[in-house]
Amino acid sequence: MADQFEELKELREQIDNLDTSIVNLLNERAMVALNIDNVKENIAKDEMKINEPHDPAREMEVYKQIQQINKGPLPNNTLVSIFREIMSASLSLNKELKISYLGPRGTYSHQATVNRFGDSVIYSMQKTIADVFNSVEKKQATYGVVPFENSTHGTVTQTIDKLINTSAKVRADIYLPIHHQFLSKSSDLSDITKIYSHPEALGQCSKWLNAKMRNVQKVPVSSTSHAAELASKESGAGAICSSVCAEIYGLKILDRDIEDLQDNTTRFFIIGQSYDGPSGNDKTIFSFTVDHRQPGALCNALAVFKQHDINITKIDSRPSHQHHWHYIFILEVEGHIEDETLKTAFSELNNCCVDVNIIGSYPRSKEL
Numbered sequence: 001m002a003d004q005f006e007e008l009k010e011l012r013e014q015i016d017n018l019d020t021s022i023v024n025l026l027n028e029r030a031m032v033a034l035n036i037d038n039v040k041e042n043i044a045k046d047e048m049k050i051n052e053p054h055d056p057a058r059e060m061e062v063y064k065q066i067q068q069i070n071k072g073p074l075p076n077n078t079l080v081s082i083f084r085e086i087m088s089a090s091l092s093l094n095k096e097l098k099i100s101y102l103g104p105r106g107t108y109s110h111q112a113t114v115n116r117f118g119d120s121v122i123y124s125m126q127k128t129i130a131d132v133f134n135s136v137e138k139k140q141a142t143y144g145v146v147p148f149e150n151s152t153h154g155t156v157t158q159t160i161d162k163l164i165n166t167s168a169k170v171r172a173d174i175y176l177p178i179h180h181q182f183l184s185k186s187s188d189l190s191d192i193t194k195i196y197s198h199p200e201a202l203g204q205c206s207k208w209l210n211a212k213m214r215n216v217q218k219v220p221v222s223s224t225s226h227a228a229e230l231a232s233k234e235s236g237a238g239a240i241c242s243s244v245c246a247e248i249y250g251l252k253i254l255d256r257d258i259e260d261l262q263d264n265t266t267r268f269f270i271i272g273q274s275y276d277g278p279s280g281n282d283k284t285i286f287s288f289t290v291d292h293r294q295p296g297a298l299c300n301a302l303a304v305f306k307q308h309d310i311n312i313t314k315i316d317s318r319p320s321h322q323h324h325w326h327y328i329f330i331l332e333v334e335g336h337i338e339d340e341t342l343k344t345a346f347s348e349l350n351n352c353c354v355d356v357n358i359i360g361s362y363p364r365s366k367e368l
């Protein structure tokens with residue numbers, strides 16, 4: 001017994017020594033991150049650009065490298081979480097970094113934002129997607145996170161309508177698997193007379209709603225968390241939202257994973273004042289308008305990408321709000337706007353469009 005206590009003491013001494021090394025190494029790393037920030041500041045001044053502390057392409061490189069060198073026993077996802085926090089700390093060493101997202105706490109936007117930026121930055125929750133854009137445009141937040149598209153229900157119209165009219169730029173994307181739960185104060189589905197949720201979440205659960213709640217009133221609200229908040233104050237009301245809302249708002253989960261498709265995933269955009277240079281594996285999003293009186297005008301615009309062998313990864317259109325039945329087209333293509341191929345393609349595109357507006361270029365991220 002005495003031997004074992006002695007062994008425990010020795011092992012704890014080993015841990016203490018290792019912790020000392022880890023703390024010293026973390027501080028050494030933080031000093032290097034501070035130096036990087038100073039160098040980036042000088043480069044930005046020379047090039048008359050904005051210094052962007054967050055570098056999504058570099059973060060992906062760091063994650064890739066730590067996973068390659070990892071020999072265990074720690075699993076890769078544990079190391080990724082630890083490094084998420086290490087880089088979160090680097091991001092906030094020099095100055096306060098404020099990130100805005102569609103709140104309240106517990107929304108999918110909140111989860112995507114915290115997964116990406118960690119615990120050391122300051123978060124600012126906003127009531128609407130438009131408010132997230134406003135906070136970035138007015139420089140009240142360094143970055144904002146907005147939902148862009150869902151694998152089941154398509155484009156988030158509130159976001160795309162802001163993207164075509166904003167000075168903010170898309171600088172990264174985040175994929176988040178989405179599993180919706182049905183939450184209520186009541187204990188039985190048969191007591192439910194009203195369902196709150198964000199319109200996108202209602203759309204992603206249409207099969208469940210039709211099968212189990214066909215005649216129940218559906219009330220679209222600004223976010224899934226706000227839906228949970230409302231449901232927590234009304235008997236007979238329920239909310240479609242994430243499981244974390246159960247704890248936050250003191251609700252019961254009456255049905256789980258009610259989304260139409262089990263691989264339901266939402267892609268979020270990180271918006272800021274500018275985007276980074278090419279990483280070698282990027283995407284570019286832009287909007288354009290064509291002369292509506294000219295037959296084949298849209299076809300000519302799209303043909304530019306075929307001619308340059310540029311893959312189009314998304315196409316959408318939205319009403320122009322200037323003339324009835326005139327549309328703005330939104331395209332996402334592979335490549336960075338500073339790549340030679342894209343530069344040539346965009347100069348040709350400018351010749352056959354009324355207006356072309358680059359919304360962002362960003363490193364292609366991995367769908368987890």
Ligand SMILES: O=C(O)C(=O)C[C@]1(C(=O)O)C=C[C@@H](O)C=C1
Nearest residue numbers: 033036053054055058059087090
């Ligand atoms: O390499 C950089 O550009 C850094 O600012 C350092 C660092 C890091 O801690 O590794 C910090 C934040 C960036 O988002 C990416 C990487």
